[in-house]
Amino acid sequence: MRYITGTLLAFCLFAILPSITQAASFTTDDFITTWDTTKAGTSASNQITIPGTGSGYSYSIYWESLSSTTATGTIATSTSASQTITFPEPGEYKVAIKGTYPRIYFNNGGDKLKILTVEQWGSNPWTSTDSAFYGCANLTVPATDAPNLSGVTNMRFMFYGTSLNNPVNHWDISNIENMQYLFRGTPFNQPLDNWNTSNVTNLLHTFAFATSFNQPLNMWNTSKVTDMGWTFYNATSFNQPLDNWDTSNVTRMTIMFGSAKYSNHQPTTFNQPLDNWDTSNVTQMNAMFSNNSSFNQTLNAWNVSKVTNLSEMFSHASSFNQALNNWNVASTTNMTDMFLNATLSQSNLDSTLSSWAAQSLKSNVPFHLGLKTYSSTGQTALNTLRDTYNWTITEQYQAEYQEGEDYTISGTAIQSPINDNGTTTAVEVIPNNRCTFINWSDNNTANPRTDTLTDNLTVSAIVECPNPSKSNGTSAATRYKKLLEFGNTAEAEAVKDRYLVTTSSNPDAPTLETVSNNIKLLITNPAINNNLEYRQQLISILQQLVQILRGMTGASS
Known part of the structure; x- marks a missing residue:
């Protein structure tokens, strides 16, 4: 009997030993992060709260102090989306999540300033990274492995407002559909030429205010993208070719390569050929090159027949001087400040105005033609725009x-x-x-x-x-x-x-x-x-x- 009991005890210890060992150390399957509890947050100065959202959680936690490897702790299996950890004292800690943790979700709140790094992504299958680290201003990602994004379609706001400038080119994003605000407001400037963007539909604000970013993107598959509004808004360093982009399904290009003049933003400098873009489905181009001090490429082949809003398109675009006489502006209802502080040459402005005046146009369109350079030919066209279509013309x-x-x-x-x-x-x-x-x-x-x-x-x-x-x-x-x-x-x-x-x-x-x-x-x-x-x-x-x-x-x- 004693022999059987001893054998059974040994078997039980052998069976549970791996789980005990796993719970008390870091493994390659863990999602590992570091934290500083003394940073501002919603938890106490010796605590952190790891935020999640939704259901499907089943995980345990192991942590170590970064100042003393003897200060460690564990939390047994939890099914809570969010988990608060109380440490012995304020300081910096390394935390491993083991098991199933579908989403991390700071969403610009909570202890967003306490998280410092993602050291390892592990094998955890993520279901969404929407707003995952949004607002985590101190966060960098030195992890050399890649997150499991096979079940993820939404990456919007993932790194918005972080300090990310680490390589992510090895990530598999082939199922991602939404990348809006992904790198907005970050110092990110790493290659992305290996990314498979074939399923992406939304690039709204993707690189907005990423003022350091200037990496090649011409190989991206953008055939499913419908929204490119603000994609490079105030991305003041970006100046890479994009002429291979498929824009045939895009409907919005609002302030895509521009910045806000009156918010004291620096001018953008993008100046690459775009004349072969298919813009036949675009309806909004307002402020597209606003406050861009460098852009001066021909756009005369663009199909703008569906565009209704051209307001501020070249506002403060101080270098732009191209004829747009091939544009069909019959659908346009708003040209407010279109050429504010821009100067077209006499020949370019004359030909543009004359061509537009010969079209069947919308009435009562506000139009800013910029600094006056036109001749009597342009004047005749302006008379038609005023008298026939009741356009309100503003000049400088x-x-x-x-x-x-x-x-x-x-x-x-x-x-x-x-x-x-x-x-x-x-x-x-x-x-x-x-x-x-x-x-x-x-x-x-x-x-x-x-x-x-x-x-x-x-x-x-x-x-x-x-x-x-x-x-x-x-x-x-x-x-x-x-x-x-x-x-x-x-x-x-x-x-x-x-x-x-x-x-x-x-x-x-x-x-x-x-x-x-x-x-x-x-x-x-x-x-x-x-x-x-x-x-x-x-x-x-x-x-x-x-x-x-x-x-x-x-x-x-």
Whole structure:
């Protein structure tokens, strides 16, 4: 009997010994992470909470202190999605999850700042990595193995806001469909050319704000992708060829290669050929290249017949200068700020406007054509857009101030440049009573505006005019005659002209309008008022002003 009992005991010990050993050590099957309990979080300073979501959990935990391998602990089998571990004292710990753990789910909350690394993925089959490490700002992934993603279709937000910059090119993502926000806001800049993206449908924000990323992606299979909105938004380093991408199913390309000018974001620099892209199903291209300082590739072969929104598409795209005369814009309803702070050459703008005006267009479309460069050919096309389709046209005129020079521009009384060491400059735009000042190109709404110059400054005035009234059956086009274009080589004729607008159909032969209540003289830079040259020029200006007033009232000298 004793023999049988002893044999049975030995057998039982032999049977359970592997599980005891496994529970008290790290194995290659474990999901292993490191943590710092002293970081901010929702648990106590000697605790961590591993967050999960959903059901299907069955796992145990083994942990060790990183400062002392004798400080260890275990948690027996748990079926809870989230698990809090209380350690002997605050510090850094290495934690292994053994068994089935379908999802880790920080989702920008909880102890997101306490997790430091993923040391090993192990053999655990993940069911989703949606928002897995979203917001884990201290996280890196030095693990050399790959996660088991065979059951995963959704990787959205997986590393959003982390410190990830580790190799992941060996991962099998062949079943992944959703990659939106995957690397957003990370310093990630590792190769991804081995990734099989044949099932991916969503690239929304995938590399947005990944300001270091600049790796080849031209081999990616994008044939199923429908959304490329914000894919490289504010990815300021990215400039890789993408001409092999299949975009035939894409419907949205919103701000794909751009950034936000008025949020103080750096300009993007992407400048690669895209002329062979199939854009036949795209409906939204708004801000696609907004605030991209480098892009200047031909896009004239694009099929934009389904695009309804082209607003801000080339806003602040300072290098772009291409004709778009082959574009069919018949479906477009919004071109607000389309070319804001962009400049097409006269030939490119003329051909584009003329082609568009010959199409059957939507009515009441707001359209910003950028800095005015067109000729009478373009003017004729604009007349059609205004008169036939009631488009609201916004244009820009450039003002340039040079350091060390002082200008005061007050509509009908324009002061000549004063060459001095002063750096304070005031400028005012006074539209005629049919037009409205909107703002300056740097979003300054002050009018007049005053600048203290420490360097050369270039801004543009944005003035919007409603459709002009017709006279004798002829449409009158309200234009500015090269308003506010000055510099070291200021146009003397422009400086002398007392003008604001022209109501001539020919912008090169303006009709000058002088309105007495618009005559102002702004005296700026009082620090140099005692300068002899300044006083002499001021006297001359006042004398000219008196002559203007006499001419308007019929007085004689």
